[in-house]
Amino acid sequence: MVLRAILDHGPVARSTVARLTGLSPAAVSGHCTQFLARGLVAERPQAPGPRGLGRPHIPLEIDTGRYLVAGAHIAVAHSTLALMDLRGRIVADDRRPHRGTDPRQVLDGLAARLPQLVEEHADGRTVLALGVATGQWVDPDAGVIVDHPRLGWRDVAAREVLAAATGLPVHVDSHSRALARAEQLFGAVTTRSSAVLLFVGAVVDAAFATDGGVHRGPRSAAGSVAHLPVGPEGTGGPPAEPCGCGTPGCLQSEVSEPALVRQAAARGLDVADFRALLDLALAGEPRAVALFRRRAVLVGRAVALLLDVFDPEVVVVVEPGAGRLPECLDVMRAEVGARSWVCDDPASAVLPSSFTGSVLPVAGGAVALGALYADPLGPWPALPAVC
Ligand SMILES: [Zn+2]
Numbered sequence: 482m483v484l485r486a487i488l489d490h491g492p493v494a495r496s497t498v499a500r501l502t503g504l505s506p507a508a509v510s511g512h513c514t515q516f517l518a519r520g521l522v523a524e525r526p527q528a529p530g531p532r533g534l535g536r537p538h539i540p541l542e543i544d545t546g547r548y549l550v551a552g553a554h555i556a557v558a559h560s561t562l563a564l565m566d567l568r569g570r571i572v573a574d575d576r577r578p579h580r581g582t583d584p585r586q587v588l589d590g591l592a593a594r595l596p597q598l599v600e601e602h603a604d605g606r607t608v609l610a611l612g613v614a615t616g617q618w619v620d621p622d623a624g625v626i627v628d629h630p631r632l633g634w635r636d637v638a639a640r641e642v643l644a645a646a647t648g649l650p651v652h653v654d655s656h657s658r659a660l661a662r663a664e665q666l667f668g669a670v671t672t673r674s675s676a677v678l679l680f681v682g683a684v685v686d687a688a689f690a691t692d693g694g695v696h697r698g699p700r701s702a703a704g705s706v707a708h709l710p711v712g713p714e715g716t717g718g719p720p721a722e723p724c725g726c727g728t729p730g731c732l733q734s735e736v737s738e739p740a741l742v743r744q745a746a747a748r749g750l751d752v753a754d755f756r757a758l759l760d761l762a763l764a765g766e767p768r769a770v771a772l773f774r775r776r777a778v779l780v781g782r783a784v785a786l787l788l789d790v791f792d793p794e795v796v797v798v799v800e801p802g803a804g805r806l807p808e809c810l811d812v813m814r815a816e817v818g819a820r821s822w823v824c825d826d827p828a829s830a831v832l833p834s835s836f837t838g839s840v841l842p843v844a845g846g847a848v849a850l851g852a853l854y855a856d857p858l859g860p861w862p863a864l865p866a867v868c
Pocket of ligand 1: 707708724725726727728731734
């Protein structure tokens with residue numbers, strides 16, 4: 482709570498942190514002394530005040546000059562490696578396509594790329610930990626990617642492999658939970674309270690954040706919304722695509738990036754990949770825009786259902802149409818307005834990601850920073866011990 486208050490309000494005086502957290506001034510002071518000793522916070526130098534006032538309220542802020550975290554996001558076709566400072570700002574990122582999807586090859590490739598990124602961009606700062614994020618089913622306690630059908634991965638011990646290869650503490654989580662955590666820690670003010678996060682990329686999944694934490698469920702499988710039946714009815718498009726689960730009309734089979742690329746080809750749009758299709762839509766190509774509008778309708782149906790099931794203050798939609806094509810966000814909100822039973826103000830309840838344009842670099846780093854902010858006085862090998 483103390484470190485979060487300094488993150489949210491810094492530079493901030495200890496007395497203000499005590500007021501914000503409801504903790505005693507002595508407790509806040511004790512924690513701040515330990516954070517200072519660990520180099521996680523710094524006292525902001527102040528101009529000398531009038532004589533005789535001593536050292537009244539020297540403000541504290543998160544120290545971004547000593548430590549970084551590394552983050553890795555593993556997508557279906559590519560992986561992104563990033564460095565992030567303790568305020569959640571991306572220092573550097575590097576995205577590379579996969580040569581194959583063998584787990585060992587992908588994980589070893591990530592570990593091999595990290596030293597160069599650190600050498601070129603860390604600027605003398607020490608990397609505290611590596612966070613790893615990917616889609617589908619991830620068990621953070623075991624550090625295992627349990628099931629990622631699109632990658633063909635099952636029970637991949639990502640933490641063990643990457644810890645051995647990098648020598649760093651490694652934290653692993655789903656990218657939806659990581660991005661929900663990133664919204665809580667570093668997101669826009671409107672997304673910091675209770676939120677459902679819906680990730681729409683090559684895979685589709687969700688996370689539910691509340692009371693400063695993110696719900697996992699006993700099997701860490703919470704948020705598996707890929708097979709929500711949203712159907713293509715009413716969108717004016719082609720009939721439902723078959724889904725791997727055997728039922729047509731699932732959310733993921735209708736709106737995933739590979740599905741959109743196939744839909745584009747069926748409409749005579751020659752695009753190499755999803756990025757090219759997005760570029761066309763951003764440039765106003767009518768058929769590409771129509772595909773993103775159709776996607777917005779179907780995603781809006783899922784958002785309406787999530788609003789009704791969880792009644793969160795906001796649903797954060799991680800989807801480039803919602804983030805970068807204002808008309809798509811309007812379409813999505815209109816569908817929510819028409820379908821949700823509990824949401825009477827879609828404009829304030831349905832929001833794009835705070836990290837549009839950098840969600841993948843943010844996701845990995847947020848896994849590591851989430852762990853740091855959850856336990857800043859824990860056993861972090863690169864930090865001085867605290868008593
Ligand atoms: Zn399905």
